[in-house]
Amino acid sequence: MNPGSFAQYFSGALFILIGIYGAVQSFNNCRKHEEPVKGFARTLLISFLLFGVGGGLGILLVIMISPSLWVIEAISIMGGYLLLAGSSLSLIEKLEGYRKVKRKNVPAKEIELPAVGLVTSAKDAKTLLRTMATYFKVPILAVGREHPDKWVENMEVTPTEYIWLTRVEHPGAVNPSSLHVLNGRITKFLRENPGSVVYMEGVEYISFYVDPRSLTKFVLSVRDTAIIENGHFILYVTPEVMEPSQFAIFKRELEPINVSGFLDRIQGRTLFGTLPPTRETKEGSEDASAEGSKEGSGVSKEEAEEVEPLRRKEKAEEGR
Structure with a gap:
């Protein structure tokens, strides 16, 4: 085999390997993200298959069978390129439109509550949530460790959406180690419901599956999203079962809520x-x-x- 043909075979194989790798990564991103990222990942998956796998096979066919098969190579590479370019431009327009879209009006009643707050009493958490639901009537996303039905029974509140922190397969469940999925669902809720409340408990349970730094980064990310989206983030923690350094960070970054004074x-x-x-x-x-x-x-x-x-x-x- 002369050096020229070796280079051709190598380039064809490299195209195929890159296409397979890109397709697998795109498929994984398509599964774990919401729109518009999910749609873009889906398009990227097809582009890698056309541009990489299809283009690489086209190169090998030209080498091994006949140069006249170059049309297969050209169509695959050009199709993947055009699909990727068009999808990228479309995504930019969607993101630009999303940035300019006018947000819904915040509920008329002003909630005299910190944008990001900390509660350390189960009784206070329950009272605060019931007030949000019955008096202010704002959308509520609750994140907890209990089964949805049990949580509603104990808290006497039916949230707009409930996320169950568990490793068990369930329609409303999120694995405690999948903080990117949990963060995505919380962000989506806050963006679609400006002025809403995100109530979260069970961070002690999450700490069993992720390191303290990742947990802190997650909580601070939700905190910033709530502020940007004009919502409220309420975190309930039990200081006795948390690492003192971790609780000190939460106490510094989230304002403790005086529920009695609020009422x-x-x-x-x-x-x-x-x-x-x-x-x-x-x-x-x-x-x-x-x-x-x-x-x-x-x-x-x-x-x-x-x-x-x-x-x-x-x-x-x-x-x-």
Whole structure:
């Protein structure tokens, strides 16, 4: 075999190997990502098969059979190139359009809650979530260790979406070691539901499967996404079962939430809303009173009744 033919065989084999490797990587990315990345990975998979595998086979056919088969090589390489180029340009346009898209309005009621908060009491976590669901009525994504039905029964809250941290196969489950999958689902929820709440528990369980640095990077990534997407991230941890250094980082990066004070502010705003200035005339006074009764704090009598049982229940539990 002369050096020229060896180079041709080598280039054909190299094309095929690169095509197979790229196709496998694209297939893996297609499985673990959401749109638009999933669609791009799918196109990339086809491009590698055409450009790499098809082009490499075309080179070998030209060498071993007949130079007239160059058309197979040309079609495969050109088809893969055009498909990849077109998909790349389309993805750029989609991403640019996504960046410019107008976000949905945040729920009218202002949630006087830190964008990123830390809760260390199970009772506080439950009270806070029930308030978010019954009073503010915002979309909630909950991440927990318990089976979805058991979690809803214990928390007395039905979230918009629930992610079960488990290694068991389940439609709503995410493996605790797959932080990239969990991060992707949380990010997708926050982007599609601006002003929503992401509540997460079970980081102690995740720490059994990933190293502390990866866990910290994941929590800080969710924290930043919640801030960027105008949402709320609430992390519930049990300090006693965490490494002190890990808890210290969470406490520094996430603001501890005073649930009792939070409920006090809601109840006070509900019952003692600021009334508009009183006019001097009788007619003006009646108008102002009517307007004040309608607007007041921005909440209705029914909404005030929703918060009061939560406050009474919390005080009763504190008195035990």
